[in-house]
Amino acid sequence: MKKILTSTLVASSLLLGTAAASFAEGSEQAADAAKQDQIRASLTGQGYDVRKVDMEDGMYEVYAMKDGKKVQLFLDDSMKIVRTQDIN
């Protein structure tokens, strides 16, 4: 009985470790506040309704709406839009 309990506990903690690791890795980072404000201001001026600014792979990832459409924008360090993706 004790053996069963121990082996079960070991197996479950391994599983939990995997789950926790995937949780940590899966989440994008929010961009720092000052930069977020800058990006928001700039994009709002260009007609975007900015919903969220994240950091992903060293780029700023922006979730926004424009002309009633969902878009995802990727900006580099100098805040230049390097990629725009329409989401249907």
Next chain:
Amino acid sequence: MTNANAASEAISPAGQTRVWDPLIRIFHWSLVIAFTANALFVEGDSKIHVWIGYFVAGAVAFRIVWGFIGTKYARFSSFPPNLKGASEQVMEIASNRKRLHMGHTPLGALMIYNLLLTLIVIAASGYLMTTDAYWGVRWMEELHEAAVFWAEFSVALHIAAVIFESLRLKVNLPKAMVTGVKEFRN
């Protein structure tokens, strides 16, 4: 006591009982594949992630319907949420007594309701994240992620419990979910 009677009535002389129908088994294992894929491997903002999510929502919807009109052990009425039964099962484990259950055990039943509810939250929040209203809305994303984390924790606990109960009761529960037959050894 009705439980024990129902149990003994269903055991065949060889100690084998057909408990899980094919649809339940397909539901279970396709959910395993779909959830693992979306939680661990597929990018959250990809189209495939969304399609797998729709599949999970459909599977859960099927399971709920099947819980009312399905085969004997698939019906919710055969495993109602039962806290008293669950605490009895804990006592039974603690005091090293064994009682065999044909279908879901009381603790197993609680896990099933937990997982179904959690999957509904995941699918609903995931869908809403794709709508204009909740596109890029952070709290919806956080709800989605928190529910996924809770589901992963629950799955880990579920697997641990299945291993534990299989060893304790000498019934190969994972195999039963493949073949549909519970084999009781003495």
